[in-house]
Amino acid sequence: MKIAIYKFGSCSGCTIEMLNLSEDLLKMVYNKEVEVVFSTLLGADEKCENYDISLIEGAIVSEGDVATIKDIRRRSKILIAMGSCAVLGGVPGLRRFTNEDEVKSVYVEDYSEHKYFSEAMPVSRFVKVDYYVRGCPMNRYELLSLLEKILQNVWFKQEERRFPFIREKTLDIEGTALSLDGEKCITCGRCVKVCQEIVSAIDYINRSIETTVSTPFKVKLDESSCISCGQCTLYCPVGALKERSSVSEVQRLLKSGTRLTAYVEPEVLAALGEELNFDKRISGIAVAALKKLGFEKVILWRPQVTVRMQDNLTIIPSSEAEAIYIQRFHPELSKYMIEPPKIDSSSVVWITSCLARKLSRGLILTTRELIRLLSTLDFGILTEKSFDEVKLNELNFKTNKAVGIQEVERILMSVNDGRLREGAIELYICNRGCLYGGGQPYLRPEITMKREGLLAQILSSTEEEKRGSLGIMEALF
Ligand code: SF4
Ligand code: SF4
Ligand code: SF4
Numbered sequence: 001m002k003i004a005i006y007k008f009g010s011c012s013g014c015t016i017e018m019l020n021l022s023e024d025l026l027k028m029v030y031n032k033e034v035e036v037v038f039s040t041l042l043g044a045d046e047k048c049e050n051y052d053i054s055l056i057e058g059a060i061v062s063e064g065d066v067a068t069i070k071d072i073r074r075r076s077k078i079l080i081a082m083g084s085c086a087v088l089g090g091v092p093g094l095r096r097f098t099n100e101d102e103v104k105s106v107y108v109e110d111y112s113e114h115k116y117f118s119e120a121m122p123v124s125r126f127v128k129v130d131y132y133v134r135g136c137p138m139n140r141y142e143l144l145s146l147l148e149k150i151l152q153n154v155w156f157k158q159e160e161r162r163f164p165f166i167r168e169k170t171l172d173i174e175g176t177a178l179s180l181d182g183e184k185c186i187t188c189g190r191c192v193k194v195c196q197e198i199v200s201a202i203d204y205i206n207r208s209i210e211t212t213v214s215t216p217f218k219v220k221l222d223e224s225s226c227i228s229c230g231q232c233t234l235y236c237p238v239g240a241l242k243e244r245s246s247v248s249e250v251q252r253l254l255k256s257g258t259r260l261t262a263y264v265e266p267e268v269l270a271a272l273g274e275e276l277n278f279d280k281r282i283s284g285i286a287v288a289a290l291k292k293l294g295f296e297k298v299i300l301w302r303p304q305v306t307v308r309m310q311d312n313l314t315i316i317p318s319s320e321a322e323a324i325y326i327q328r329f330h331p332e333l334s335k336y337m338i339e340p341p342k343i344d345s346s347s348v349v350w351i352t353s354c355l356a357r358k359l360s361r362g363l364i365l366t367t368r369e370l371i372r373l374l375s376t377l378d379f380g381i382l383t384e385k386s387f388d389e390v391k392l393n394e395l396n397f398k399t400n401k402a403v404g405i406q407e408v409e410r411i412l413m414s415v416n417d418g419r420l421r422e423g424a425i426e427l428y429i430c431n432r433g434c435l436y437g438g439g440q441p442y443l444r445p446e447i448t449m450k451r452e453g454l455l456a457q458i459l460s461s462t463e464e465e466k467r468g469s470l471g472i473m474e475a476l477f
Contacts, residue, residue, distance in 0.1 A: 001052040001151060004038035006072055008058030008065050009092040009120050014083035015041050015057050017137035021144050033151050051076045053150065055143075056129075059085040059092045059120035066126050073127035078150060081123045082143060084136040084238070088186070091136070092120035134186070134237040171212050173202075175221030177228035177244060177320075177358035178438075180213065184240035187211055191232035191241050198405050198429070199325070201226035225328060229321040229429055230355025230366075230438015243355050243439060247369050250349055254294035260349050260363075261297040262290050266392070266462075267353040268367045269300075270455035271440045275371060276379065280457035284384025289374050291385060295349070300462060301391040303341030303352075312422040313415065314338060316399070318434065321356035322408070322427040330412050355438035366439025390462050399424040404431040 005015055019025070019041075028034045037046040054076035060069055073079055084090035095103075096119050103116075123129055133143045170182030180191075180202075187204075192213060195202050201224045205214040215224035222228075233241045253260060264286065273282030287298045307314055315337040317323040323340045326333055342360050343350050349363045357364045365373065400423055402411040408427050414420040430437050435451055 001034045002037045002048055002050070003034050003053045003055065004048070004051040004072070004076070005036065005041070005055045006038070006057070006068070007040060008056065008069070008086070008123075009061035010058030010083065010085040010090065012041060012057070013137040014086075015039070015055075017140045018055070018082070018143060021140050024144055028147070028151070034147070049075060053078045053080060053147070055080050055082050056086045056123050057083055059089045060123060060126055061092055061095070061116055061120045063115040063117075069123060069127050078130045079123075079127065080131045080133060080143075080146065081129045082133040083138040084134065085120070086123045087132050087134055089120045089122050095120055134188075139237075169210070171214055171218060173213075173215055173218065173221055175226065175228065175244070177355055178221065178230055178233060178242060179244060180221075181240045181242075182212060184238050185213055186238055186240070187213060188237060189213070190235040190237065194232045194235050195226075198229060198231060199225045199227055199329075202232070227321040227324045227328070227429065228356040228359055228438075231430060233355065233438055234436075234440065234443050243366050243369065244358060245369055245372075246358075246363055246365055247372050250363060250365060250373065253363075257294075258347070259296045260294070260347055261299060261388075262295045262349050262351055263299050263301050263343060264290075264351045265302065265353055265434070266300065266455060266458050267435045267437065267440070268351050268370060269458050270435060270451050271353065271367045272370065273454045273458075274450045275441050278379075280454065280461055281384060282454065283458055283461065284386065285379060285382055287385040287387055288382040289377050289379065292377060292382065293373065297388040298385075299389045299391060300387045301389075302393070304391075304393070305338055305341050307338060307397070307424060311336070313420070314424045315412075315415070316424060316426045318426060318428050319354045319356040320359040321354070321429050324356075324359075325408070325427075325429060326412070330416065333412060333415055336415070353434045353437035353440050357439075368439060368441055371441065387462075392459070392462060397424060399426045401426045401428070403428045403433045405429055 005018070007015060029036070036042055036044050037048045037051065038044055054072050056069070056072070056079060060066060081087050085092055100118065131146055133139060133146060135142075170185070172182045173180040189204070192203055201221065202213055202215055204211055205218075206212060215221060215226065230243065233243060236242070250260075269282050269286055272286055273279065276282065278285055283300070290298045303318070305316055307316070313336045315326065315333060317326065317337060317340045319340050323337065326337050340360070343362050345362065349365055350357065351365045351367070351370050353367050355366055358366075400411060400420070402408045402425065408429055411420065411425055411427070415425070428434060435455060436443075
């Protein structure tokens with residue numbers, strides 16, 4: 001299969017991201033499944049008349065580009081737009097905000113020769129695009145999976161809605177824990193699909209060119225049926241749906257010399273290790289990194305709740321998400337429910353895999369925000385450090401555990417119809433539990449597989465393994 005890679009107005013980031021697939025790509029090349037016949041970055045120029053696949057990076061920015069992309073389209077069986085610039089106009093689209101005369105004064109002859117447009121435009125404005133691989137840079141694994149499907153001759157439709165237009169009006173939906181930035185939203189519908197499995201808080205509204213994603217009557221997320229689980233944020237390809245960040249606030253406090261203690265959940269460390277490609281050493285490295293940033297103490301902990309043992313039946317919500325779910329969808333069971341875990345201290349930063357905890361008081365950072373906070377550090381020069389304290393206390397009572405919305409619903413129904421009358425019930429609304437909570441890094445199948453193994457290693461190195469349970473609650477009497 002002959003592949004050509006063409007670059008228009010862009011930074012080459014997507015092509016480089018593609019080359020990061022080195023082993024998988026080489027395997028394809030070695031198996032003679034693909035042959036890269038044209039790429040300026042790779043120095044390939046085999047002068048082929050026709051291509052099986054053309055990968056297009058970059059926005060169309062000049063009349064010359066239009067002629068070239070039309071020629072590529074004519075010669076390509078399949079044309080794939082990769083990355084935000086090719087798909088949407090991306091970063092070069094910022095030229096809309098530049099002063100034309102200033103640009104001309106810098107590029108002089110080059111400017112008139114290339115007949116630049118005043119805007120950068122998506123490839124689909126000029127030619128038919130067969131597939132889109134979104135993101136800035138594009139998601140290389142999505143590209144790999146697409147190439148594999150094409151090689152297997154599996155003709156498929158991408159499970160997304162696509163509209164080749166620019167909406168005139170956009171709609172922002174605010175919320176305490178997360179919000180939807182309508183300017184960024186590309187109406188792909190992934191969030192709608194994810195939320196349909198949970199509480200259907202968001203859906204499409206309007207028609208045709210005005211179609212967009214919203215809560216009913218455009219109310220704030222907190223006023224809709226949204227429980228702030230954050231699962232939708234894990235799938236949004238452009239970061240339109242994301243948590244309300246507390247990174248700047250934490251940075252400000254650290255800079256001002258405020259003495260802060262970081263309470264870190266083991267699930268955070270597992271995901272961090274996965275992202276940074278560390279094994280169980282991630283615990284020591286994370287402690288060192290947090291101290292380097294200025295945290296006075298770092299504590300490994302699991303959230304704790306107070307259980308009233310005089311009650312026959314106790315429902316333990318693992319976060320505000322489960323608590324809201326019960327209040328909204330099973331209010332008759334609220335009387336059995338205790339408060340979700342909390343930390344009431346202005347000197348604590350709770351670092352968690354759970355986005356819903358942002359509804360509670362205090363400073364909460366999700367794993368994704370932690371990664372942002374640590375992004376300036378050079379991990380190579382850090383020496384591992386130990387936690388100042390480990391608070392992974394043993395469960396001292398037996399619980400029924402429900403993980404994922406279906407199990408949660410099943411167990412609540414059995415309380416409702418009287419089949420379950422006593423004991424403690426732990427609820428985790430996210431599919432596969434907090435390890436895959438809404439504050440974790442975006443899901444990438446090939447690395448996410450490491451997460452479970454890393455969690456087990458982290459726990460075993462802190463004696464947690466002995467109790468043979470991954471339950472997160474401790475009863476306090
Ligand atoms: S946070 Fe959860 S409940 Fe709210 S819109 Fe997203 S998926 Fe739905
Ligand atoms: S997943 Fe993101 S881009 Fe797609 S419709 Fe939802 S908010 Fe918009
Ligand atoms: S399952 Fe865990 S991550 Fe998901 S909402 Fe509940 S506490 Fe938060």
